Amino acid sequence: MRILIADDHDLLRDTLVMFLSSAGDMTVDGVSSYSDAMDLMEQEDRYDLLLLDYRMPGMSGLNGLKDALEHNRAGRVALMSGDAPRSVIEEALNAGAAGFVPKTLPAKSLRNAVAFMLMGETYMPAGFLQDVAARTDPVLQDLSRREAQVLRGICDGKSNKEIGLDLSISEATVKLHVKTVYRHLGVANRTQAAMIARDLGFV
Known part of the structure; x- marks a missing residue:
């Protein structure tokens, strides 16, 4: 996987490049301006x-962001910031961003966020999802035992294939359970399901 980080804060950018590169499965470049990235x-x-x-x-x-999405059509584009308001996050996601990453994220959470986005998921800050959780009525006790097991796998960052191997069920069956879990939680993807489950004390 190839990642490009564009940030004018040299220490932060270089630290991110070094940290993500250490995972071994990512090639990470860093630049200090938008024009350099383009x-x-x-x-x-x-x-x-x-x-x-x-x-x-x-x-x-x-x-x-919109220009970058056009330039990087074969890949994905996400925003980073330390203080962006909720309205900006919503606009960015609606414009097609792969996610919005707070600069205050712990290192491990940042790596997980990048992994989520590389898997095709949309990453949003936990604080953003708390409002989503408040608007939904996720009744975790209504989950079946198998659905709860699948949700736990999602929270652990496992793929459908990995969850299926753990539970000795087919990947197709896992997909069906995942859809049911989404419906229970009122969410649209794995990132939302995992974060709401954590907010509700499931893990």
Whole structure:
């Protein structure tokens, strides 16, 4: 997997590049400006994920996101920020962002967020999802034993195939349980299911 991080804060950017590269399965590049990111994408093969600092020079907020989505059509684009308001997060996701990553995330959570986005999921901060949880009525006790086991696998970051191997059931059966879990929790993807389950004390 190839990742490009664009952030004008040198220490943060270099730390992220080094940390994600240490996973061994990612090639990570870093640049200090939006224009450098666009130039690099013109020169290199596609990146699987582009992480853009929302407030860096040349970014122009959500306009930069939209331009980056057009430049990186074969991959995904996410925003990073330390202080973006909820309205910006919603607009970014509606515009097609793969996620919104707070700069305050612990290192392990950041790696998990990147993994989620590389799997095709949408990542949102936990604080953003708390409002979602408040609007839904997830009754965890209504989950069957098998559905609860599948939800636990989702919370552990496992794929449908891995969950199926753990539970000795087919991947197709896992997919059916996942859909039922989504319906119980009132969510649309694995990221939301895992975060709401954690907020509700499931894990």
